[in-house]
Every structure is written in C-alpha cells, then in structure tokens.
Amino acid sequence: MSSQALERRNSGGYLGRPTPSGLADVIDIILDKGLVIDAYIRVSLVGIELLTIDLRIVIASVDTYLRFAEATNRLDLYEHGGKDLGEAIGDLQQGGAAKKVSGAVQGAKKALTSGGDDDEERPRPRKAASRRRQQEDA
C-alpha cells in the first residue's frame, strides 16, 4: 500500500468524503446546473467564464500528450534518476498536428450480471471493447 493510500483515508474508511469548500469544487458542482427562467434579470458573472474554461475543456493535443509523457517519465520505475530531469523548459510549441481526441469521459459499459462484488476486487480491463464516445446513460 502506498503512503498516498493511507493519507487519503477519511474517518477510518477508504471512501473519501470531501466537503466541497474550494471555489473550483463549488463551481464544478453548481455551474450551468439548475432551472432557467425567463423572468430573470441578467447579472454579470465576474470571472466565471475563465474558470469554466479551465475546468471543463481539455483538448487532447501535443500539449496534452506531453503532460502524459511527463507524468510517465516522472515515475521512478528503475530507481535511477528521473525525477530531476524536469527542469521546466518552456517554449512549448503547440503548432504540431494535434490529434483531437475526446477528453471527455469515455467508458464502455460492460454487461456484467453479477453486480460486481467479486469483479471489483481488481478490475484490470486491458481490452475494452468499444472506443466510441459514451453518450448513452449520461
């Protein structure tokens, strides 16, 4: 068990029960959610738009792939080096042929009939069947 696993336990359990107190959490929960009525007076929402972009939109691109590569390369799998390499070199160029893939939630719902008690033990699906963007059930 990693040290991370221990420190994230709340109240003796493995299920985290965070109280959403941070701005990003609250925005994530309430923004764009709720009944819209015609009779309202439009009021300006200072700063919300920028935060929305930060939270909701991730375009997979060269930039995104580099983030994955960097996260991978920070791993110290072989117990030598690795962690000191990241002296941040800026000047990231995004002009390349950015393949767009959906950053949205993807997941093929598997037709498990057992309810998953045993299957949840160590789900290691290496071969998910479908790569289509999930639309149903959403």
Added chain:
Amino acid sequence: MPEDGSTGWYVYGVVRARDRPLAELLPSLAGMDGGPLEAVTDDDLAAVVTEVIIERPRGRRRDLISHSEVLNALAREHDVVPLLFGTVVADRESIVTGLLADRRPIVADVLARTAGAVQFNLRASYVQDTVLADVVRGNPVIRDLHERTRGIPEGTPHPDAVRLGQLVSEALTLQRHGDSGLLMDAVLPLVRDSRVRERADVAHVVDLALLVDRDSVAMLESHLEGIAEDVHDRMRLNLIGPLAPYDFVQEEAWA
C-alpha cells in the same frame, strides 16, 4: 433595502410549501450578501429567496458558496428544484408569475422525478503513479519509449515524447472504459438515476452525479466503502453530498 428598483430577489430554488409552516422550510443560515432567507409562495410551491442589490455583479467566491450552501441545506430536509446560479428577479410578483406559475409544470416535473432523493457526486480517479507504472510495464512499446525519452527535458515537444504521451493516453483511455464501466455496473443499481459528468485529467476515471433515495444513502455509502477498499491500491473514490439535485433538473443529460 431601498424600494426604488435597485434591489431584486435572488432566487435559490423552489420547494413544496404544502402542510408546513413557512418558518420550518427555511434553513437557519444567512443567504446572499448575508441577507435573510425568505419564502415567496404560490399555492403549494415556495421560492426561497433573498433580497439583494441588483447592481452588484454575482460571481465572487462568496456568492457561489452562498448559493450552494443554501440549496444543499434545503436539500437535506426537502425536495428542492435548484435554479441556475445568478438568477435575480425584479420583484416578488415576478417570482410568482415568472417562476411559480409559468414554470409550474417544469417545477412539478422535477419535484416528482427527484422526490425523496438527494444528489451525490461520485468521483473516481486513478492513483496516478501506480496506474502509469502498470501501463509502462504492460506495454513493450511504451516501455521502450519511456526509456528513450527519460533524458528529454519536460516541455520539449520531441516526437518520441509526444508519441509516448499519446500511447499512454490511449492506454489509460482503454483502462478508463473498463474501470468506469465496472464501477457504474456496481453503483447504478443502487441509485434512482445518474448522469456522467464531463471531466478530464490524467488520473480521471469517471465522475458521476447520482440521484439517491434518502432511504438508500446509508446502503450506497456502505457499498462504496467496500468498493473503495477493494480498489484502493490503484483508484480513489470520493463521494460528495448530499447535494441539491443540480444535475437532474434537465430531464435528459446535457449533450
């Protein structure tokens, strides 16, 4: 508050007013700008509101938190239809005509669909290093690229680094497909309704809004605790709530 048109009514949401004294409807906490919570009723519906200065823009941290605190406090006791953040109406008559009367069918529909239930947000994320290490060990091409790109400074768009990131991203997407499916299969039978919430980062697995019967909350929590324990070496589960049913106002998910 001045009565010269410079004030309006911030509307948090709508609850059923029947059979209850109004005072019992309102949580004992301050509302927007520290103002008191009030109820505006029409027949069996009540809008929960606070009188506010219209001119001041809404969007500060305090405003967002106030909106969510009031709605979540209401949701703990009552069925509530949350309104969009930032909804300010000119006067009390407009609340009745524009919301409680005109929108009555929609409000009633949401109240019916969410009656006796609260929302929880369930967020699953990978223990990033563990899952990435699995990906590297499990794929010879990725392992080779990982070895070759270790000397490349971060942020350098070297073709090998881009290729590595792309392959890792694709491998994680496959894992995400499977893991989110397993999780949903385990959880969705326990809830009345659900929505997949959009989210994306390296460690993300799935983010679900769950509409949970109040009677089922303890069972859901206990079940999730078991799942969280089973997967804790590679995944973290966080459950946020109870919340007002923000994601279930729309009958269908947002496209």
